[in-house]
Amino acid sequence: MVAPPGLMARNMPGKASPSPTTTPPLFKPRAAAPKGKWQAWVSTNDYPTRDLREGNQGTTRYRLSIDAAGRVSDCTVTASSGHPGLDRATCDKVRSRARFEPATDQTGARVPGSFAGSVTAALFLRRFVEAPRYLHFDLYAHQPTDAPGRPKGGVGQG
Numbered sequence: 207m208v209a210p211p212g213l214m215a216r217n218m219p220g221k222a223s224p225s226p227t228t229t230p231p232l233f234k235p236r237a238a239a240p241k242g243k244w245q246a247w248v249s250t251n252d253y254p255t256r257d258l259r260e261g262n263q264g265t266t267r268y269r270l271s272i273d274a275a276g277r278v279s280d281c282t283v284t285a286s287s288g289h290p291g292l293d294r295a296t297c298d299k300v301r302s303r304a305r306f307e308p309a310t311d312q313t314g315a316r317v318p319g320s321f322a323g324s325v326t327a328a329l330f331l332r333r334f335v336e337a338p339r340y341l342h343f344d345l346y347a348h349q350p351t352d353a354p355g356r357p358k359g360g361v362g363q364g
Contacts, residue, residue, distance in 0.1 A: 235312050238272040238319030241305040248325050252299050254291040257327070262289040266296040267324040274316040276308040287327065296325045 257263075264287025271280040281297035300323075309319030 233310060233312055233314040236307075236310045238276065238309040238321055239307045240321065241276075241307060244304065244323070247300045247303045248296070252295055253327055254295045257289055257291045257295075258329070261329055262287075262292060263326075263328045264288050264292055265324050265326040266293045268296055268300060268322070270300065270304060270321045270323075272306050272308065272319045272321060274308055274318055276306040276316075278304050278306070279318075284322070285324075292325075292327050300325070 265285070266283055266287040267285035269282045269284050270278050271282075273279045278301050281301045283293045283297060286293050287296075304321075306319075306321065308316040311317045
């Protein structure tokens with residue numbers, strides 16, 4: 207039986223349509239992964255002097271573009287701390303210190319990827335008998351996907 211123009215054989219009674227063949231991927235695609243401790247990308251020494259003097263603090267969220275060789279090609283602030291100096295310092299330090307295993311596709315080939323995280327710069331005043339006013343600050347780095355609210359993987363320094 208021949209199908210009339212405009213109709214496919216699978217619509218014909220008594221004809222089974224061939225099932226599409228799908229080839230399973232050779233490799234499981236993998237996202238770009240940080241090498242070493244990504245929490246060490248920032249330290250208390252990285253707090254910008256002007257922001258420290260002015261008492262500026264906040265959380266800068268960022269997204270890194272990772273090239274197929276695992277190098278950071280760009281840093282974009284996705285949510286500002288409200289202080290340009292803190293935002294700029296975050297991208298500068300993370301861009302220069304971050305190292306990655308590149309992302310791979312289903313064939314195992316290295317491909318560009320991305321990584322998102324945030325840095326919180328916070329100032330705390332502590333009082334001591336010997337030093338009545340002691341300025342202390344902590345920097346926290348975390349991936350926002352660790353947990354909603356407080357980051358599970360956040361590590362404080364300071």
